[in-house]
Amino acid sequence: MVLPKYGHGLDRLTGLAEELTGRGTVTNEVRVAEEVPVLPAAIAARLEVPAGAGGVRGARARPGRTVLTGDLAAWDVFGLIEEAAGVRLGRAEVTVHAVGADPDTAGLLGIGAGAAVFALERLTRLADGRPVDVESVRVRADRMTLRATLYRDGPRATA
Template sequence: MRRSTVCGMEHQAGRPRAERARRMADVLRQQITDGRFDGGRLPGEHDLGRQFGASRNAVREALALLCREGLITRRRGVGTVVVLPKYGHGLDRLTGLAEELTGHGTVTNEVRAAEEVAVLPAAIAARLEVPATAGGVYVERLRWLDGLPLSLDTSYLTLPLGRAVIAGDLVGRDVFALIEEAAGGPLGRAEVAVHAVGADPDTAALLGVGAGAAVFALERLTRLPDGRPVDVESIRVRADRMTLRATLHRTAAPGPGV
């Protein structure tokens, strides 16, 4: 089968148009999330076809895929433009959202709940390694970036640190900063799990997306330097506004037979 390299990609002649369109969409998606298009405007169909060595039909099919994902919009007389800028959030460093997005926009917080609870849910108590009857603090915030909803963050915190957090500035500061201020030093580490879910109707309404729209679900357990867990978080992030990033280092591969 004849092979050719276009735009740094290896293409195989004769592949189904749907597969060529998917490959093209993969590259364009990466460029969109990297902010590679000045002003958020993509090149025209002719230029994209030339860059990728693809037919106009394949280009249109690739763009249609990105339209259905909500990444771009196409309007006559305007062209193809990115719907919303995507912001990166690193997963290889323990940071709060406002801290991570410094210089990329204005983060504001709508505090929906900040209250002490007498009995923790059993699953939360197990993660915090305390009896359920020890109680804790519950915080729920809707977080906005440049006037648009970005994430719905809920936290269960241990006492007495939780009390100090809800006595602090939850509107203007990250929870991590408030915890560290109360603890008198930096946090230690966190375990994070990320998966994709369809937004339930209530979450969708708060985030300004359609019910069932894809959102990132982050479950994070944060610990102090001595290993004590202090914060169990459940975060729902609009997938059309955020890219999760990490820099990973490969260790030496195990030898044969290991």
Template sequence: MSGRRPYGADTGGSPRPGSSQPRARRARQVADVLRQQITGGAFDSGTLPDERALGAQFHASRNAVREALGILRDEGLIARRRGVGTTVLMPKYGHGLDRLAGLAETLTGYGPLTNEVRAAHRVAEPPAAVAERLSLAPGTGAVYIERVRRMGGLPLSLDATYLAADIGVPLLDLDLAGRDLFALIEETTGGRLGRAEVAVHAVTAGPDVAGLLDVPVGAAVFAIDRLTHLADGRPVDAESLHIRADRLTLHATLHRGAPHPG
């Protein structure tokens, strides 16, 4: 039997110069690790090591490193300028998906988060799909709130939510520009929120979303659908969020349970 390693086999470490892996694959591998470091805040100075140092770190050729940096530049994570080097364009904030928390709660410590309230009013007849999600009785209506959220002065997300009328109406007179809806709901109801179902989609920004988030039309954004329940299980908050993918990283800590039988 030949002692040659099968094409693409795991070598047990970083790709080495002269390996059988195509340069494009090695560039992608380098880009994947650098992306994790950037989103994890590894480069406090905002500047990445030069190509030679990165090549030594990843055991990759300079051409592979250059291609990896090109990938990250095209993703909008870094900028490359002669005489300056490779710099992180803007910080990415982390938002966990394993805890029910508002954006302001999650981003505490990163700086002021501001809200531009674009709409806050009662809706006599919410869309049928919304009424079904919130289990609204006919004629009870709802409240619609839409806000553009900014961190460091730059748009971060567009949040649109329908609330059951008895939950949403008391919020209309409160500080929607400075507070998270979750905190306001708990204060006005005197109880705790219980759980939420969350679905995350990768979509491209249409003209309206792109204009509000200050990104090009067609830019990648996260679209998050979230249905939040009170502690007793009643659904009260149906949200649709569009979040700039270049400014936020979604993360979660997952625990493996017992295997399913079969």
């Protein structure tokens, strides 16, 4: 059985539920949502917070326990971050590459271990440039098409 592929643009900062509006319901299974007393050193460095700083760990790690009070199952985390921070998100740096699914990821995505998945590494910043969210996301490559419009002279203003 061939399942449909869904597109996700890489030229606009949106969550999956926002991107798939009108194509069905996106539900999130919250597997971990907790405060951590100390972020891993690599995450703290990417978030530009002092070594030893605490944060929130879920499918993502970020500073700001207020996000935990939001409905993580029903809402995109970007909206929750904006609500908690009282500031709009500004931009994100994204790296995409293919990896083989480890057994845990394969089980969660309903695919065989070693199957190709997109690995998205994203650092999201608030409008003022402060980093606020570090994510490592795995997406079934057979169900998602990543797309972007690229301009030779840089981004174009939209009307």
